Amino acid sequence: YVTTILEDAKIYSSHAKKSSVDADDVRLAIQCRTDQSFTSPPPRDVGGNVTVSLQFLLDIARQKNQTPLPLIKPYSGPRLPPDRYCLTAPNYRLKSLQKKVSSSAGRITVPRLSVGAVSSRPSTPTLGTPSAQTVSVSTKVGTPVSLTGQRFTVQIPSSQAAVKSATPTTPTVQNVLINPSLIGPKNILITTNMVSSQNTSNESNPLKRKHEDDDDYDNL
Amino acid sequence: GGSVATVASSSPGVAAVATVPPGKGGARAGTAGSLPGAGLLGTGGPLCLSQPWGFAVMLGHKVGGGVVVEDQPDVSAVLSAYNQQGDPTLYEEYYSGLKNFIECSLDCHRAELSQLFYPLFVHMYLELVYNQHESEAKSFFERFHGDQECYYQDDLRVLSSLTKKEHMKGNETMLDFRTSKFVLRISRDSYQLLKRHLQEKQNNQIWNIVQEHLYIDIFDGMPRSKQQIDAMVGSLAGEAKREANKAKVFFGLLKEPEFDVPLDDEDEEGENEEGKPKKKKPKKDSVGSKSKKQDPNAPPQNRIPLPELKDSDKLDKVMNMKEAARRVRLGPECLPSICFYTFLNAYQGLTAVDITDDSSMIVGGFADSTVRVWSVTPKKLRSVKTAADLSLIDKESDDVLERIMDEKTASELKILYGHSGPVYGTSFSPDRNYLLSCSEDGTVRLWSLQTFTCLVGYKGHNYPVWDTQFSPYGYYFVSGGHDRVARLWATDHYQPLRIFAGHLADVTCTRFHPNSNYIATGSADRTIRLWDVLNGNCVRIFTGHKGPIHSLAFSPNGRFLATGATDGRVLLWDIGHGLMVGELKGHTDTIYALRFSRDGEILASGSMDNTVRLWDAVKAFEDLETDDFTTATGHINLPENSQDLLLGTYMTKSTPVVHLHFTRRNLLLAAGAYSSQ
Numbered sequence: 001y002v003t004t005i006l007e008d009a010k011i012y013s014s015h016a017k018k019s020s021v022d023a024d025d026v027r028l029a030i031q032c033r034t035d036q037s038f039t040s041p042p043p044r045d046v047g048g049n050v051t052v053s054l055q056f057l058l059d060i061a062r063q064k065n066q067t068p069l070p071l072i073k074p075y076s077g078p079r080l081p082p083d084r085y086c087l088t089a090p091n092y093r094l095k096s097l098q099k100k101v102s103s104s105a106g107r108i109t110v111p112r113l114s115v116g117a118v119s120s121r122p123s124t125p126t127l128g129t130p131s132a133q134t135v136s137v138s139t140k141v142g143t144p145v146s147l148t149g150q151r152f153t154v155q156i157p158s159s160q161a162a163v164k165s166a167t168p169t170t171p172t173v174q175n176v177l178i179n180p181s182l183i184g185p186k187n188i189l190i191t192t193n194m195v196s197s198q199n200t201s202n203e204s205n206p207l208k209r210k211h212e213d214d215d216d217y218d219n220l
Numbered sequence: 221g222g223s224v225a226t227v228a229s230s231s232p233g234v235a236a237v238a239t240v241p242p243g244k245g246g247a248r249a250g251t252a253g254s255l256p257g258a259g260l261l262g263t264g265g266p267l268c269l270s271q272p273w274g275f276a277v278m279l280g281h282k283v284g285g286g287v288v289v290e291d292q293p294d295v296s297a298v299l300s301a302y303n304q305q306g307d308p309t310l311y312e313e314y315y316s317g318l319k320n321f322i323e324c325s326l327d328c329h330r331a332e333l334s335q336l337f338y339p340l341f342v343h344m345y346l347e348l349v350y351n352q353h354e355s356e357a358k359s360f361f362e363r364f365h366g367d368q369e370c371y372y373q374d375d376l377r378v379l380s381s382l383t384k385k386e387h388m389k390g391n392e393t394m395l396d397f398r399t400s401k402f403v404l405r406i407s408r409d410s411y412q413l414l415k416r417h418l419q420e421k422q423n424n425q426i427w428n429i430v431q432e433h434l435y436i437d438i439f440d441g442m443p444r445s446k447q448q449i450d451a452m453v454g455s456l457a458g459e460a461k462r463e464a465n466k467a468k469v470f471f472g473l474l475k476e477p478e479f480d481v482p483l484d485d486e487d488e489e490g491e492n493e494e495g496k497p498k499k500k501k502p503k504k505d506s507v508g509s510k511s512k513k514q515d516p517n518a519p520p521q522n523r524i525p526l527p528e529l530k531d532s533d534k535l536d537k538v539m540n541m542k543e544a545a546r547r548v549r550l551g552p553e554c555l556p557s558i559c560f561y562t563f564l565n566a567y568q569g570l571t572a573v574d575i576t577d578d579s580s581m582i583v584g585g586f587a588d589s590t591v592r593v594w595s596v597t598p599k600k601l602r603s604v605k606t607a608a609d610l611s612l613i614d615k616e617s618d619d620v621l622e623r624i625m626d627e628k629t630a631s632e633l634k635i636l637y638g639h640s641g642p643v644y645g646t647s648f649s650p651d652r653n654y655l656l657s658c659s660e661d662g663t664v665r666l667w668s669l670q671t672f673t674c675l676v677g678y679k680g681h682n683y684p685v686w687d688t689q690f691s692p693y694g695y696y697f698v699s700g701g702h703d704r705v706a707r708l709w710a711t712d713h714y715q716p717l718r719i720f721a722g723h724l725a726d727v728t729c730t731r732f733h734p735n736s737n738y739i740a741t742g743s744a745d746r747t748i749r750l751w752d753v754l755n756g757n758c759v760r761i762f763t764g765h766k767g768p769i770h771s772l773a774f775s776p777n778g779r780f781l782a783t784g785a786t787d788g789r790v791l792l793w794d795i796g797h798g799l800m801v802g803e804l805k806g807h808t809d810t811i812y813a814l815r816f817s818r819d820g821e822i823l824a825s826g827s828m829d830n831t832v833r834l835w836d837a838v839k840a841f842e843d844l845e846t847d848d849f850t851t852a853t854g855h856i857n858l859p860e861n862s863q864d865l866l867l868g869t870y871m872t873k874s875t876p877v878v879h880l881h882f883t884r885r886n887l888l889l890a891a892g893a894y895s896s897q
């Protein structure tokens with residue numbers, strides 16, 4: 001810690017074209033480090049002081065406590081926040097195979113390996129495609145998985161991209177589900193070998209709409 | 221680590237260890253006639269007041285005309301409290317002048333007036349430090365810190381390290397202490413005496429300081445004795461104003477739904493005598509209130525939204541009532557047996573324990589950030605099958621709940637990984653489907669006990685979360701942490717529903733009232749606050765502990781609260797009247813576990829001193845002198861009856877007690893980690 005601070009202070013003093021490090025540099029270095037490494041909730045007062053006063057806490061508490069408690073819907077199954085705030089989605093994606101499969105023509109299948117995924121619907125735990133348990137079916141036209149949002153969707157080839165479709169014509173299938181909230185958008189486990197870059201921009205629309213609903217991917 | 225259950229049955233007559241409560245005895249040298257530093261102002265006697273105050277020329281005049289502050293102008297409102305009163309070099313004079321006056325006052329008033337010493341000392345010292353009069357601050361501290369009450373020693377140690385203004389800036393607790401007023405409760409007579417003295421011309425400076433930093437809550441009645449005062453002071457903000465404890469609190473229980481309990485399936489244990497006809501009338505629920513009329517002290521049923529009763533909940537209630545019928549009635553003549561679950565090989569890493577209401581599972585939170593769930597009964601823990609397998613089962617079969625479980629995953633222990641810091645609090649949901657854990661990493665995690673995976677991470681506290689608990693009806697939960705607030709959450713909201721702000725230091729313990737309408741929080745500022753879930757208001761403030769509070773327990777009837785802290789005392793509070801009604805002395809170290817028996821007859825306390833103590837709760841709460849008068853004054857006479865109330869002390873072999881739980885039949889379970897020291 002001390003070494004880091006002193007090094008920073010040296011940098012500041014040389015920036016200010018001083019011949020030696022003095023106390024002000026050290027103070028500045030400490031302050032900058034504190035802001036970075038020890039985050040604190042935004043303080044009420046600006047300028048230098050990063051502590052949170054009781055008055056500030058009382059203010060935000062008053063604001064928060066004004067809203068009445070939400071009513072509870074009866075019979076709504078496991079009560080969890082919207083999926084994107086949960087850790088319930090699979091956090092991996094399986095590699096696609098090159099070979100063609102004809103069975104799922106006309107359908108997008110979303111195999112769900114329910115490791116850690118308690119269904120957030122009260123319905124029965126069965127899923128649409130018991131067969132696609134392991135490796136995915138192939139893709140003819142690959143589509144990249146968009147990781148812009150925290151939502152998981154199946155990609156639809158470019159011709160269908162604008163339509164939130166239920167029945168795309170081409171059997172592009174991808175086991176796409178990645179939970180960025182667990183891994184972070186950078187940790188793409190496997191990328192497909194077929195990428196058509198024009199799809200990325202088009203996908204944002206169907207993605208965006210899906211942000212709104214709480215339903216999971218059964219209806220894809 | 222593994223766990224071993226050691227059964228230690230209690231027998232009446234185990235030697236009770238009587239210990240002298242810590243903190244008594246004189247660390248104060250303030251007896252009349254022997255004043256340290258008396259040399260400056262001469263000997264005692266009324267004439268000591270007419271000392272050379274003449275040179276205190278700054279009557280009402282601020283030297284320096286306010287302090288130059290380099291902070292932004294919008295904080296000037298806060299910082300106006302930092303303007304110093306008077307000449308810093310004379311602070312010592314002011315303080316010793318007051319000291320002399322108080323030492324010389326009448327005995328009956330002295331105890332009450334002595335309450336001024338500590339807050340004035342701290343405020344004056346902090347003022348000197350904040351205004352950068354370091355040398356004056358240092359000598360002020362040296363001179364007077366030894367006079368303070370012994371229970372403030374920890375604070376004084378912290379204070380002694382605060383020698384520069386920069387030190388104060390980073391310490392939120394100290395800053396809030398500076399800006400809030402320390403509350404003192406003094407009888408009217410004593411107050412008149414003080415006021416008369418301080419308003420004399422030469423003492424005006426101290427009067428200004430008193431007005432600046434202290435809030436004197438006057439009550440009509442007899443001045444309190446030192447003993448009474450010592451019981452109730454100790455918190456960082458002084459005592460509680462009577463006003464703070466005036467709001468109506470609905471401490472009654474919610475009405476339980478009535479249903480007929482079919483008693484057709486008999487138990488194999490054969491509690492009935494042979495030959496007796498096994499005809500039994502279906503029993504009505506006796507857990508809730510018996511009368512059809514609404515209990516005036518109970519909250520309306522829909523005061524806060526509560527989840528509806530599911531079929532599984534109803535089944536659970538039926539089980540509960542059946543067990544309740546077989547419950548052992550405890551009392552001084554019939555003490556509970558204690559079954560102790562010792563965590564071995566935990567190497568001081570056991571930081572949290574919880575047991576389900578039906579005593580079927582026990583969870584441990586550990587410093588290595590794991591959460592481990594064990595099954596207490598012979599039935600192993602299983603997780604649900606994978607989705608593929610679930611599609612294959614027959615959903616119409618009677619034992620579908622068994623069939624969804626995957627036999628291959630059966631084990632006694634399940635380890636849950638996910639937190640990135642020590643787990644400081646754990647809580648099972650009442651329906652045993654969920655588990656909560658809170659950790660130093662600032663999150664509260666919800667785990668499913670059907671798949672043994674993490675479902676949600678609730679982020680709100682950005683600092684360590686010290687405690688969390690599910691509501692007795694499920695759905696809601698509360699958490700409290702280092703950020704000095706407690707938060708109320710619902711499992712289906714990713715942000716908190718309520719924020720309970722008011723404590724000056726970390727919130728270390730959070731508990732729901734049995735009717736789920738109120739939350740009690742214990743804090744490192746040595747107060748306990750009771751909050752209303754409906755609107756977030758603080759409805760009660762209880763002071764009296766001399767150290768951070770680590771355990772809270774509501775009595776099953778909802779009327780009383782028991783609290784335990786690092787000072788080794790268990791304090792009992794009447795919630796309705798807002799008064800301290802009992803003080804149980806005996807433990808010699810921090811009390812981490814408190815639990816009332818199922819019908820509220822016995823209070824069990826577990827401590828770091830490796831003992832479990834049982835106290836007679838019925839006797840502690842009978843014949844209380846709580847009426848309108850005492851409620852107005854704010855205190856009752858506490859009898860010195862700890863010894864009478866202590867029913868038994870049970871020692872473990874160097875295992876601090878971290879958790880206590882009464883089973884539905886009133887068997888006491890205790891848990892702790894063996895520590896070889």
